Amino acid sequence: MSVRRTNRFLPHAVTREDRADGTVLLTSDYPLGPVARTTGEWLDNWANTAPTRTFVAERSGKGWREQSYSETLQKVQGIASALLGRGMGANTPIVIMSGNGVDHALLALAAQYVGIPVVPLAEQYSLVAAAHGRLQQAFELIRPKMVYAIDAAQYSAALSLDLFDGVEVVTSHNATSAMTSFDALVAGDAAADLNAAHALVGPDTVAKILMTSGSTSVPKGVLTTHRMLCVNQTQLADTLPFLREHPPRIVDWLPWNHVFGGSHNFNLMLANGGSLYIDDGKPAPGVFDRTIENLRMVTGTMCFNVPVGFQLLLGALQSDQSLRQRFFENLDMIFYAGASLPQDVWEGFEEMAMEVKGCVPLMTSSWGLTETAPALLLQQEPTDRSGVVGVPVPDATLKLIPNDTNRFEVRAKGPNVMGAYFNAPDKTAAAFDEEGFFITGDAMQFVDAADVNKGLKFDGRISEDFKLLTGTWVRAAQLRIDMLACLAPLAADLVITGADKNQIGLMIFPNTAALKDSGFDLSETGGALTDQALHAEIKSRLGAHAVGASSSTRVARAIVLATPPSMPDGEMTAKGNLNFRKILTGRADMLTRLYNTPDPAVITL
Template identity: 70%
Template sequence: MKQTSEFCPHSVSREDRADGTILLRSNHALGPVAKNTGEWLHRWAEEAPERVFIAERSGAGWREESYQATLQKVRAIASSLLGRGMGPDTPIIIMSGNGVDHGLLSLAAQYVGVPTVPVAEQYSLIHGAHGRLQHAIELVRPKMAYVVDANQYAEALALDALSGIEVVASRPGQNQCVTPFDDLLKGDASVDLDTDHAQVTPDTVAKILMTSGSTSAPKGVLTTQRMMCVNQTQLADAMPFLRTRPPRLVDWLPWNHVFGGSHNFNMMLANGGSFYIDDGKPVKGLFDRTVENLSMITGTLCFNVPVGFGMLLGALKSDAELRQRFFADLDLIFYAGASLPQDVWQGFQQMAMDVKGEVPLMTSSWGLTETAPATMMQQEPIDRSGVVGVPLNGVTAKLIPDDEMRCEVRVKGPNITPGYFEEPEKTKEAFDEEGYFITGDAMVFVDPDDVSKGLKFDGRISEDFKLLTGTWVRAAQLRLDMLACLAPLASDLVITGADRNQIGVMVFPDKGELEREGFELTDDNGAFRCKLLHGEIHRRLAERAREISGSSTKISRAIVLSEPASLPEGEITAKGNLNFRKVLTRRKDLLDRLYDDADPAVVTI
């Protein structure tokens, strides 16, 4: 297939140590790196002043801010922050989702060295999740809080934790205690803005990003200007087309996550691109808004999670005009969060060939909040999903084998965090004796004899467990296998079996799919009973068991959960992922029932 996008070929050196440890490095030199994000903003305000930088839906059209207007507003807001005495020790907590004012405030804070702390909007909008919000507020002790709408966020704004903190809202309503965002735009002529901006160095903290809290209380990841600026150089080194023509992006991924808020947002700013905020999401009831937005403007890049790409592929199949628009200028299809199903990958690949006779670069990368995030990337074209590639320029990956094929991954480079906010012990624990960040992730080589073929993600070391027989279970990969086996009946699932004789699975069903299939469900104290559904699950598990060998991958029992995973109870992280430990702890009674052969809600094979 013809590949349309420019790319930088893999070139990797391998160093094998006597203890079996492997060091991988890119042979390409790291390109020039900006001092701070303000440098990007000044550059494009001068070179392309009227080009749209950021936009959001407004009525039937878009509210658009050019680079020149953005710089002017950022400087005005920044001077207002300085006028309030704000600096590196007075963070701003941002409680709302993506928006133009959110973006302007973030850039203004970065312009003068004030850290921002974006948190998931669900923490404010869902009553039961206020504990997560309170934890973040108590941890970082902000001087200012921002919301888009004071009425919509009224319950969260009434929290005692926000007492004494200035609240700023784009739509303050009638709340006299809330500062209108427009007041920040008035600026403060009494401050020396340029002097303060000049003091923002690569080591200045730009953001404190909260971890998902899937294994412990959420930690605040210190994200410096260097981390963000280096990462954009690394990405543009790997994908030269970013520098060839200004990119354009229509994107929904939340800015409280490093993927949407640092990777994607900064990619537009660093390369003079245009960011159109998609106020839709890949969920029922909101995806239609995404399709509407794409009917108005499409991007040169497309980022999404696998479920989003699956929904988008379906929409493109049914709309020829949208299909033509979508692929017309497309340079990149980039998935993250999980492996893209191969049928979805091939669907986009074939559709691109049908529409324009060539395929954009289809790829993914790997990284964490602590790594800014991109650390490895599949830079070359490839014909399948699941490969995360090789270390980006300036990164050294330390691979520690834990069996013949699998390696624990640790990384070092200028895009790695200096640590966690006010948590020196956890910071110390996060790095090994050589200064490598301990990721907890595992990888395998695509081809052990050719490291340039890259690596594949192989789960989290912490998710693995042993059966009573001593057999290791690679839970992360097994979960992906089971999601495929039980699709589309299962929306998610948890692999069980630690210190037990058999592997089981706790299934979160897709209730809409079960209803469409005509399954009549009976709730039995947290688990569904249904003879037809149990028969279908038994058939699939038995068929799979005949095709595999070994106790490390055989699923012997299943239970279908009637209660969906709960965000307020911590079973779902801010990223929308399952917190497996929390599910197993909170539903211990159902876990015990899963291993009771006499329980009528359990499927056994």
């Protein structure tokens, strides 16, 4: 198939500096454009220039509860004055316990409008009883003055914990006499000097404290300033020209406690006068149908998702011509994150785009961290392959330290990089090198070592690599991505094993919905699935992958786990990331079985 790609992009233009020790510095040749002073400046601007345009919306009955820019500003100012009337400021953070919603957005923007930090937490910390320990950890670190939960009844178990002495609880629904209704905040406080407080907010004011995932250590609080957020949006708009051509629109489920959904996507709409329709579905069994229902009502100019979400969406679009037409007709960009998009899914979207509009929108990804607000690298020009994360955004410097042939440890510096963790001076000091570069712990490879403008591709976490007993290094992160593609859609996720072993193995968390659809038996023995037909299918796929593979990429054994990763036990973070160390230690019995043969639960090549 001949593919015509969008011509609305800014070509890569990168300067490379090579040091004598092999270190490489990369910077963008594009200058950084004008940067807003605060997030409130965006809101003021669009409420003035596009007052009736929808900023944020959530499902309400058969339709949407929509807030225009002018309505948003009016309510934000009311809430902000109420917060000031309580004496709140930079040292009285607000914890938001519930997920994405209009009232969540209004409260967060109101706090930022007058310099009060907000701390959005994963709603699972409150709604899953076994995860209340994570909630307690966050409270002990943050010591909030106020908390918000959308529904007091829904969050009653968490709200009954011994955490709320001296903390004002605000809720939108079912408030008790001891709580504050959200409407009371919106009513405001006429005595507060709103304009004076707003004027004092500047680039160095903390806008939010974002908790890291906790996949490798206890979660840390990232002090995220207005400068970080505002610079990052200018960096994105400078490299994605269509953002300034017309107001963007997204239908998005990605959680706001995470930097991707809450800083990248949320602010992408606010900074560019766009509209954010909150998708109350997600790519999971039983709720993805809600996503399709929402997309039948509203479609976006951009689509953000994780690979499994795009896999599900591809199937839905292939079976619904009307939805396919509406989905692609105004689409500027398809953006995946979290892992590489399987190439067959990539090509499926290309084919449909060509069918509907005769060209393919920008299909892309980027790379960054909670500490970088988040975008540091962006694939801003079209490519024909998945897995490329691009080149540095304007005014950011990437420092690449040789780790192996064509493999580099990544460090970063720029105005979108954090200055410190909250109340953690030791962790802050350890996070930066002697030149002030943030130590990310990630690794990259050049797509083409002779041409830096071809970009970089992610090559895993340095800490996840391990050696086999033979001395062979295994790059676990990249192999995991390859294995997820190899076993799709049978595997929901997996862990690469083999440290101090002779062979590489897999501990597979199955996609039970896909297994049921394929007719496989989900019966278990001792915590593992033993269906011989399933084992044969996995063995066949692993065997095909092993042809021509080296010992560093050849998987020799696997076990399919019967129970999913547990967030309460720390095996999975609220963002859906696996904590590999927790899994390997917490399921040591399964790891032992994996390397003991014969065992009917173990698949061997």
